[in-house]
Amino acid sequence: MAFLRKTLAIVWKDVVAELRTREMFSSMLVFALLVIVIFSFSFDLRVENIVQVAPGVLWVTFAFSSTLELSRSLAVEMENGCLDGLFLAPMDRSVIYFGKMLGNLVFISTIEALMLPIFSVVFNLNLIRPLLLLTVFLGTTGFAAVGTLLAAMAVNTRAREVMLPVLVFPIILPVVISAVKVTGGVLDGAAFSEFAHWIQFLVAFDVIFLVVSYMTFDFVVQG
């Protein structure tokens, strides 16, 4: 119970701090919009059936905009030595991981919730479907689970803004591939059994990385 209470205290702190300035929120939103607009214009010129590339564009947009939030989430804890403040608290250090991970999940999901209708309009597709929303949730959990752990690893490096994408993208590649497969399957109207294994893969990826992060976070942040 204390574990959950403290985890939620960290999420609350991040949400309150972000709501006060909305700095990251607006940056992520504008960035995601720009990526969609650029892809939309460039594919309009050469691609005959834009629906075929839509799943890829959607997930590349989500992956790119996620890294903005992921690199910032631990970096804010370096200001005024706040990370030390968290380490000083009498709690398992995985509380910090889950607090930051859930905060990232909330922020990234909020941006995605805003982007999905815009994406639907730009690409003339209906993306507000239960199975797609589930895929977005699973994919985003994967981004947040891996990204939070690697952000903690990169936070003490000098070039952390550059380091994080270099570390994150190779590891989340399976998430992007699976999510694109499921999204494509749903949009093409394929039978569930044709892409069910990709959903299973996303679930397995999330569980594995949440468990690995829980077990290794203390070691990662010891430096």
Added chain:
Amino acid sequence: MIEIQGLVKSFGHTYALRDVDLKVGEGQFLTIVGPNGAGKTTLLRILATLLKPTSGLVNIDGLHLASRSDEIRRRIGFVSHQSLTYDKLTVEENLRFYGRLYDVVGLEERVDSLLQLVGLRARRHDPARTLSRGMQQRLSIARAIIHQPSLLLLDEPYTGLDQQAAEMLRTLLQTVNEESRTVVMTTHNLQRAVELCDTVAILTSGRIVCEMKNENLDLNRLREIYWTYVGNGVTS
């Protein structure tokens, strides 16, 4: 209260602490003085469980630092030259956040009494970033004692404070120590060292070279002793 035996801390081939032995009794105010790079911050960060020692024994309240760090964290408050507070949160929100992490019972009352103690009640709804350096340091002390720790660790708390803010901080530290808390403070300012403490220890090149009671110890005498052990570069 604090018992340190043969403490060694190295970063690669560089030794920050070499064979440090120290005992601090309950309710005692120990000031550790030493030049920059002497190992003061390293020693305090080890006591605060933020760094792991390379070797040696550290017990706090009879609890072994390496194996009982969670219990030790409940008993310590740590103030560094950084405030450890969130700029975007208000003064009150910062205290409430840390209070939740420490499972403080009666949090609202505790926050209220701390704001009164550190003289920030009028600024409780202001973001921490709008506070002056002196006020931030007072907020930092409120944050460090929100869970009523029995041991307060202060790492160069006077850094960057003007005379007035430093005087307010001195009064506040006196009040905190009078609540029978054990205090360990590091500073390179000898005047600050003799003002409040019961005991002064000189740390240089990672070694405690001298430890003395504050009885009959004035600034000139301390400066003389310090000069003998450390050499030139003594600050006022």
